[in-house]
Amino acid sequence: MKLQRKNGLRAAALGALAVSGALVLTGCGSDDNSGGSTTSGEKTTAASNVACDDAQGKLLAAGSSAQKNAMDLWVKEYMAACTGVEVNYKSSSSGEGIVNFNQGRVAFAGSDSALKPEEVEESKKVCTGGQGINLPMVGGPIALGYNLSGVDQLNLDAPTIAKIFNGKIKNWNDPAIAKLNEGTELPDKPIQAFHRSEDSGTTQNLGKYLGATAEADWPYEAEKKWPAPGGQAASGSSGVAAQVKQVDGAIGYFELSYATSQSIPTVSIDTGASAPVAATSENASKAIAAAKIKGTGKDLALELDYATTAEGAYPMVLVTYEVVCDTGNKAETLGTLKSFLTYTASDEGQKVLTDHGYAPIPQEINSKVRETIAGLK
Known part of the structure; x- marks a missing residue:
């Protein structure tokens, strides 16, 4: 099923979110000690160009809270556009997110660091016929x-x-x-x-x-x-x-x-x-624009130049990845996974980052992210 909705209140809604104390950007450790999860809240806004496609049911994710603010915004708009779909991102820590992913508890994990070789090997147990890969999605100082x-x-x-x-x-x-x-x-x-x-x-x-x-x-x-x-x-x-x-x-x-x-x-x-x-x-x-892809195959892990002396380049940056299976994703969540990540990597999704203190992923790299998302199986 394809569903697209437009909402002219998008800019106003984002402006309200920008000053909302509930949407403070958090770091990679657990800032939510209650063990609760992050969902969209009220379905009052919709991104103007979300392709819901085969999205349905509930999509669970967890990990880095450095991207919590971006996730709150993305989830809110996505769920407003895709009626009947729930995206639940638990803001915890990069390490916890990867553990949950490699135990098959979530469809994707957020991490401020690319998967280590041993974590990739572990992911093969849940990514049937494939492995976990890193998709750079959120940058910032x-x-x-x-x-x-x-x-x-x-x-x-x-x-x-x-x-x-x-x-x-x-x-x-x-x-x-x-x-x-x-x-x-x-x-x-x-x-x-x-x-x-x-x-x-x-x-x-x-x-x-x-x-x-x-x-x-x-x-x-x-x-x-x-x-x-x-x-x-x-x-x-x-x-x-x-x-x-x-x-x-x-x-x-x-x-x-x-x-x-x-x-x-x-x-x-x-x-x-x-x-x-x-x-x-x-x-x-x-600074992020000078990053190079160091991953191989479908993996898009980046190498950042922390020692840059380029004019106006702030060197102390991080890039948060969404960790997914390249092949072997669960059939019941694959459609929603691809639909949601397609939105987050879209021009509109990345524009949200600029509006709220993040740094968008450079276009050259982001085009490869979109191509990889489209090919997830």
Whole structure:
């Protein structure tokens, strides 16, 4: 069955969602400790060009909450267009999402990191005749939010960021910070650095950035578990942002819309370009545009250039994947899976990302995502 609906209230509905406190972008750990799930809510809007095709019944998914805000928007519009279809995305963590996928509990998983070889091998047990593949769907900047009375603009570089988060720089008026912020009066105040308490794809992407740009000061493997000594832990990006908001002298990392929704100032990064680069969707897009596909076959895992010095390119970025079976998807959910992901990868679906603090996947890569979705079996 093909069903297409148009709704002229789309722009207004999205605008309302943008300021809705319920749709704060969350990080890769579990920000929803109640164990609840994310569904569309009221069916009051419809994307203007959704092909429902053979969509029917319920589609279950789980994983990274870095894409929760995008999923909330996508699910709401998709379900408004496709009557009788339910898409249920549980925002938990990248790791939990992959475990659920490889145990056959969900049709797709969201993950901020591409599948590891052992996870691909495990996926073959549920992807009959195929395996799990990575479809890049959501991009965006990892912001460094800070709370420092009297300081409205703050510049840091990769070595300084590394030293702050591993406890080697302990005070805000440290000479290394002062050198990057000439003319700014920095207080003689201890730094309170906050990191994620649970395994997190956001933590792993931060580690990839620091490993590529400050290896001498960040000698840790880029893993989802926080590796450095010291600092203070908080649960989920929401927990880290809450601590930064409340504690004078604090700094932490989380997805950009936490900062924008709570008016938390963010660090500009000195990358070696002519001017420090602010954490914005536009600047993150410039960095993601340089990504290369490193996956083989239908797998579209990306290799990001964290060490870019391109003008205006914000290097601390993440890309969230939807993990699906290339072959062997369950027949009862295949139609809905393809219909929903076709919408999220569409021009309209990606435009939603731009409107809400994310960075769309570059067109050259996204065209391959769409082709892969169309060929899912």
